[in-house]
Amino acid sequence: MSTVPDTVGTAEGTVTRAEVCAAACADLFRGDGEIVAAAVAGFVPMLGSRLARATFEPGLLTTDGGPALSAEPTPLGTAATAAEGWLPFRDHLWLVLNGRRHVVMGPSQIDPYGNTNISCIGDWERPARQLLGVRGGPGNTLLNTTSYWVPRHSTRVFTEKVDMVSGVGWDRGAHEIRAVVTNLAVLDFDTPDRRMRLRSVHPGVGVEDVVAATGFELVVPDEVPRTRLPDAEELRIMREVLDPKGLREREVRS
Secondary structure: OOOOOOEEEEOOEEEEHHHHHHHHHHHHOOOOOOOEEEEOOOHHHHHHHHHHHHOOOOOOEOEOOOOEEEOOOOOOOOOOOOEEEEOOHHHHHHHHHOOOEEEEEOOOEEOOOOOEEOOEEOOOOOOOEEOOOOOOHHHHHHHOEEEEEEOOOOOOOEEOOOOOOOEOOHHHOOOEEEEEEEOOEEEEOOOOOOOOEEEEEOOOOOHHHHHHOOEOOOEOOOOOOEOOOOOHHHHHHHHHHHOOOOHHHHOOOO
8 A cells, every 4th residue: 555645745835635635626617617516515525616616617606505606705614795696495406407506425335337325324124324315316416417525435435336326326327427536536437338437546645545445346547647736826715715724624534
Protein backbone atom coordinates (compact mmCIF):
# COMPACT_ATOMS: atom_id res chain seq x y z
CA MET A 1 0.00 0.00 0.00
CA SER A 2 1.27 3.48 -0.81
CA THR A 3 1.48 6.36 1.62
CA VAL A 4 -1.66 8.51 1.61
CA PRO A 5 -0.86 11.98 2.94
CA ASP A 6 -3.44 14.50 4.11
CA THR A 7 -1.82 17.31 2.11
CA VAL A 8 0.20 17.91 -1.04
CA GLY A 9 2.62 20.75 -1.68
CA THR A 10 2.16 23.15 -4.62
CA ALA A 11 3.68 26.39 -5.81
CA GLU A 12 0.87 28.17 -3.93
CA GLY A 13 1.44 26.18 -0.73
CA THR A 14 -0.25 23.17 0.79
CA VAL A 15 -3.46 21.70 -0.61
CA THR A 16 -5.45 19.34 1.59
CA ARG A 17 -7.16 16.13 0.53
CA ALA A 18 -10.54 17.71 1.30
CA GLU A 19 -9.77 20.56 -1.10
CA VAL A 20 -8.83 18.12 -3.85
CA CYS A 21 -12.13 16.32 -3.26
CA ALA A 22 -14.09 19.58 -3.31
CA ALA A 23 -12.55 20.56 -6.65
CA ALA A 24 -13.40 17.10 -8.00
CA CYS A 25 -16.99 17.58 -6.83
CA ALA A 26 -17.07 20.98 -8.54
CA ASP A 27 -16.02 19.31 -11.79
CA LEU A 28 -19.08 17.04 -11.57
CA PHE A 29 -21.19 20.08 -12.53
CA ARG A 30 -19.01 21.20 -15.43
CA GLY A 31 -21.19 21.90 -18.45
CA ASP A 32 -24.50 21.60 -16.59
CA GLY A 33 -25.64 25.16 -17.22
CA GLU A 34 -28.83 26.50 -15.63
CA ILE A 35 -30.05 23.59 -13.54
CA VAL A 36 -30.34 23.10 -9.80
CA ALA A 37 -27.30 21.65 -8.04
CA ALA A 38 -28.63 19.48 -5.21
CA ALA A 39 -25.57 18.41 -3.24
CA VAL A 40 -27.26 16.60 -0.37
CA ALA A 41 -24.49 14.20 0.61
CA GLY A 42 -22.37 16.43 2.83
CA PHE A 43 -20.22 19.52 3.16
CA VAL A 44 -17.67 18.58 0.46
CA PRO A 45 -20.11 18.17 -2.46
CA MET A 46 -22.02 21.26 -1.29
CA LEU A 47 -18.76 23.17 -1.31
CA GLY A 48 -18.02 21.75 -4.75
CA SER A 49 -21.34 22.91 -6.20
CA ARG A 50 -20.87 26.43 -4.83
CA LEU A 51 -17.27 26.48 -6.08
CA ALA A 52 -18.45 25.53 -9.58
CA ARG A 53 -21.04 28.32 -9.45
CA ALA A 54 -18.43 30.85 -8.32
CA THR A 55 -15.94 29.93 -11.06
CA PHE A 56 -16.58 28.05 -14.31
CA GLU A 57 -20.35 27.38 -14.11
CA PRO A 58 -22.03 30.73 -13.30
CA GLY A 59 -25.44 29.64 -14.59
CA LEU A 60 -25.73 26.85 -12.04
CA LEU A 61 -28.52 27.31 -9.49
CA THR A 62 -27.41 26.75 -5.91
CA THR A 63 -29.42 26.94 -2.71
CA ASP A 64 -28.55 27.90 0.83
CA GLY A 65 -29.66 24.46 2.00
CA GLY A 66 -33.24 25.73 2.25
CA PRO A 67 -35.68 27.19 -0.28
CA ALA A 68 -33.59 30.24 -1.23
CA LEU A 69 -31.63 30.23 -4.47
CA SER A 70 -28.46 32.05 -3.48
CA ALA A 71 -27.54 35.09 -5.55
CA GLU A 72 -24.05 35.44 -4.09
CA PRO A 73 -21.50 32.86 -2.87
CA THR A 74 -22.89 31.57 0.42
CA PRO A 75 -20.55 30.15 3.08
CA LEU A 76 -21.29 26.64 4.29
CA GLY A 77 -23.58 26.54 7.29
CA THR A 78 -25.13 29.96 6.73
CA ALA A 79 -28.32 31.24 5.10
CA ALA A 80 -28.18 33.25 1.90
CA THR A 81 -28.00 36.99 2.55
CA ALA A 82 -29.23 37.72 -0.97
CA ALA A 83 -31.60 35.44 -2.87
CA GLU A 84 -32.15 35.37 -6.63
CA GLY A 85 -35.19 33.13 -6.38
CA TRP A 86 -37.48 31.08 -4.17
CA LEU A 87 -37.67 27.31 -4.57
CA PRO A 88 -40.27 25.78 -2.25
CA PHE A 89 -40.47 22.02 -2.05
CA ARG A 90 -43.37 21.68 -4.54
CA ASP A 91 -41.38 23.56 -7.19
CA HIS A 92 -38.27 21.57 -6.39
CA LEU A 93 -40.23 18.37 -7.05
CA TRP A 94 -41.38 19.78 -10.41
CA LEU A 95 -37.73 20.23 -11.36
CA VAL A 96 -36.99 16.65 -10.29
CA LEU A 97 -39.82 15.30 -12.44
CA ASN A 98 -38.60 17.31 -15.41
CA GLY A 99 -34.92 16.44 -15.12
CA ARG A 100 -33.74 19.95 -14.26
CA ARG A 101 -31.47 18.93 -11.41
CA HIS A 102 -28.09 17.30 -10.79
CA VAL A 103 -28.10 15.59 -7.42
CA VAL A 104 -25.09 14.33 -5.47
CA MET A 105 -26.08 11.61 -3.01
CA GLY A 106 -24.15 9.49 -0.51
CA PRO A 107 -24.57 5.72 -0.93
CA SER A 108 -24.29 3.20 1.89
CA GLN A 109 -23.53 0.62 -0.83
CA ILE A 110 -22.80 0.96 -4.55
CA ASP A 111 -22.24 -1.80 -7.13
CA PRO A 112 -20.23 -1.94 -10.39
CA TYR A 113 -23.05 -0.35 -12.44
CA GLY A 114 -24.00 2.40 -10.02
CA ASN A 115 -26.97 0.77 -8.29
CA THR A 116 -27.03 2.13 -4.76
CA ASN A 117 -28.51 1.27 -1.39
CA ILE A 118 -29.45 3.69 1.39
CA SER A 119 -32.25 1.53 2.83
CA CYS A 120 -30.98 -1.45 4.81
CA ILE A 121 -28.07 -3.81 5.36
CA GLY A 122 -28.91 -7.47 5.10
CA ASP A 123 -32.03 -9.23 3.88
CA TRP A 124 -34.90 -6.84 3.17
CA GLU A 125 -37.45 -8.88 5.14
CA ARG A 126 -35.27 -8.92 8.25
CA PRO A 127 -32.38 -6.49 7.84
CA ALA A 128 -29.42 -6.46 10.20
CA ARG A 129 -29.47 -2.67 10.07
CA GLN A 130 -32.17 -0.21 9.05
CA LEU A 131 -30.97 2.88 7.19
CA LEU A 132 -32.81 5.84 5.63
CA GLY A 133 -35.22 4.08 3.29
CA VAL A 134 -35.25 4.67 -0.45
CA ARG A 135 -36.12 8.37 0.00
CA GLY A 136 -35.70 10.15 -3.35
CA GLY A 137 -33.35 7.58 -4.84
CA PRO A 138 -35.69 6.09 -7.48
CA GLY A 139 -36.87 9.45 -8.82
CA ASN A 140 -33.42 11.01 -8.71
CA THR A 141 -31.72 8.23 -10.64
CA LEU A 142 -34.49 7.67 -13.20
CA LEU A 143 -35.11 11.34 -13.99
CA ASN A 144 -32.01 13.37 -13.08
CA THR A 145 -28.28 13.40 -13.54
CA THR A 146 -26.91 11.76 -10.39
CA SER A 147 -23.42 11.62 -8.90
CA TYR A 148 -22.16 10.21 -5.61
CA TRP A 149 -19.85 11.29 -2.81
CA VAL A 150 -18.16 8.69 -0.56
CA PRO A 151 -15.99 10.21 2.19
CA ARG A 152 -14.51 6.81 3.13
CA HIS A 153 -13.81 4.48 0.22
CA SER A 154 -14.07 0.87 1.43
CA THR A 155 -15.22 -2.61 0.44
CA ARG A 156 -18.25 -2.14 2.71
CA VAL A 157 -19.48 0.64 0.41
CA PHE A 158 -18.19 -0.62 -2.94
CA THR A 159 -19.78 -4.06 -3.08
CA GLU A 160 -20.48 -6.56 -5.86
CA LYS A 161 -24.21 -6.53 -5.08
CA VAL A 162 -26.21 -4.08 -3.00
CA ASP A 163 -28.56 -5.50 -0.38
CA MET A 164 -31.44 -3.42 -1.74
CA VAL A 165 -31.64 -1.18 -4.81
CA SER A 166 -32.65 2.29 -3.64
CA GLY A 167 -31.22 4.15 -6.63
CA VAL A 168 -30.96 2.47 -10.02
CA GLY A 169 -27.73 2.11 -11.97
CA TRP A 170 -26.87 2.05 -15.65
CA ASP A 171 -27.97 -1.59 -16.03
CA ARG A 172 -31.45 -0.76 -14.68
CA GLY A 173 -32.27 2.28 -16.78
CA ALA A 174 -30.71 5.19 -14.89
CA HIS A 175 -31.01 8.60 -16.54
CA GLU A 176 -27.30 9.36 -16.02
CA ILE A 177 -24.94 8.24 -13.27
CA ARG A 178 -22.13 10.66 -13.98
CA ALA A 179 -19.35 9.91 -11.51
CA VAL A 180 -18.37 8.95 -7.98
CA VAL A 181 -15.94 11.06 -5.96
CA THR A 182 -14.33 9.48 -2.89
CA ASN A 183 -11.53 10.31 -0.48
CA LEU A 184 -9.21 8.23 -2.69
CA ALA A 185 -10.27 8.71 -6.29
CA VAL A 186 -12.74 9.73 -8.97
CA LEU A 187 -14.63 6.94 -10.71
CA ASP A 188 -17.01 6.99 -13.67
CA PHE A 189 -18.87 4.64 -16.02
CA ASP A 190 -17.24 5.61 -19.32
CA THR A 191 -16.94 2.02 -20.55
CA PRO A 192 -18.79 0.06 -23.26
CA ASP A 193 -20.91 -1.88 -20.73
CA ARG A 194 -21.18 1.02 -18.25
CA ARG A 195 -19.15 -0.78 -15.61
CA MET A 196 -17.35 1.41 -13.05
CA ARG A 197 -13.97 2.71 -14.17
CA LEU A 198 -11.14 4.34 -12.25
CA ARG A 199 -10.85 7.83 -13.77
CA SER A 200 -8.18 9.33 -11.51
CA VAL A 201 -6.46 8.85 -8.17
CA HIS A 202 -5.93 11.67 -5.69
CA PRO A 203 -2.38 12.84 -4.94
CA GLY A 204 -0.59 10.36 -2.69
CA VAL A 205 -2.95 7.50 -3.58
CA GLY A 206 -1.90 4.51 -5.68
CA VAL A 207 -4.08 2.54 -8.05
CA GLU A 208 -3.50 -0.46 -5.78
CA ASP A 209 -4.98 1.47 -2.84
CA VAL A 210 -8.24 2.03 -4.70
CA VAL A 211 -8.39 -1.55 -5.99
CA ALA A 212 -7.83 -2.93 -2.47
CA ALA A 213 -10.62 -0.71 -1.07
CA THR A 214 -13.16 -1.81 -3.71
CA GLY A 215 -15.19 -4.99 -3.31
CA PHE A 216 -15.49 -5.73 -7.02
CA GLU A 217 -13.29 -5.63 -10.10
CA LEU A 218 -12.86 -2.10 -11.39
CA VAL A 219 -12.09 -1.21 -14.97
CA VAL A 220 -8.55 0.17 -14.66
CA PRO A 221 -6.99 1.90 -17.69
CA ASP A 222 -3.34 1.31 -18.52
CA GLU A 223 -2.57 4.84 -17.35
CA VAL A 224 -4.54 6.45 -14.53
CA PRO A 225 -3.95 10.20 -14.12
CA ARG A 226 -3.80 12.13 -10.89
CA THR A 227 -6.91 14.07 -9.88
CA ARG A 228 -6.37 17.72 -10.65
CA LEU A 229 -5.43 20.13 -7.90
CA PRO A 230 -7.52 23.25 -7.30
CA ASP A 231 -5.84 26.37 -8.62
CA ALA A 232 -4.94 29.43 -6.56
CA GLU A 233 -8.26 31.19 -7.19
CA GLU A 234 -10.29 28.12 -6.28
CA LEU A 235 -8.31 27.75 -3.06
CA ARG A 236 -8.92 31.40 -2.20
CA ILE A 237 -12.66 31.06 -2.78
CA MET A 238 -12.87 27.88 -0.72
CA ARG A 239 -10.78 29.15 2.17
CA GLU A 240 -11.84 32.79 2.35
CA VAL A 241 -15.37 32.90 0.93
CA LEU A 242 -17.21 29.58 0.94
CA ASP A 243 -15.71 27.69 3.87
CA PRO A 244 -13.66 29.97 6.13
CA LYS A 245 -14.47 27.69 9.10
CA GLY A 246 -12.84 24.70 7.41
CA LEU A 247 -15.90 22.44 7.63
CA ARG A 248 -14.59 20.48 4.63
CA GLU A 249 -11.73 19.06 6.69
CA ARG A 250 -14.11 17.28 9.09
CA GLU A 251 -15.51 15.09 6.33
CA VAL A 252 -12.51 13.62 4.53
CA ARG A 253 -10.39 10.77 5.86
CA SER A 254 -7.18 9.61 4.25
